[in-house]
Amino acid sequence: xxxxxxxxxxxxxxxxxxxxxxxxxxxxxxxxxxxxxxxxxxxxxxxxxxxxxxxxxxxxxxxxxxxxxxxxxxxxxxxxxxx
Numbered sequence: 001x002x003x004x005x006x007x008x009x010x011x012x013x014x015x016x017x018x019x020x021x022x023x024x025x026x027x028x029x030x031x032x033x034x035x036x037x038x039x040x041x042x043x044x045x046x047x048x049x050x051x052x053x054x055x056x057x058x059x060x061x062x063x064x065x066x067x068x069x070x071x072x073x074x075x076x077x078x079x080x081x082x083x
Contacts, residue, residue: 018075022055026080033077042068049083 020026028048031039043063044050054060058069070078 015080016076017052017059017061017070017078017080018072020052020080020082022052022059024052025083026050026052027083028078029081030079031077032079035074035077039074039078042070044068044078050080 014029017026026049028044028046028050030046031044043066048063050061050063052059052061053067058071059075061068061070
């Protein structure tokens with residue numbers, strides 16, 4: 001599912017949040033997967049700009065002045081591109 005979405009976007013810029021490096025400024029392109037509702041409740045939405053602060057089992061992201069912890073399972077459902 002994510003692979004199909006990635007093909008629709010520029011091949012060089014499409015990746016999941018889990019794949020992005022720490023310190024990157026990112027724009028959310030699409031939320032796709034079974035935990036999409038949970039991500040939206042946390043405040044993630046399409047076109048939102050975020051910064052991935054740390055990488056690990058739980059990733060820390062900064063969005064709208066708030067830091068959020070996202071596990072890899074959720075991070076795999078967030079399709080992003082570099083800003």
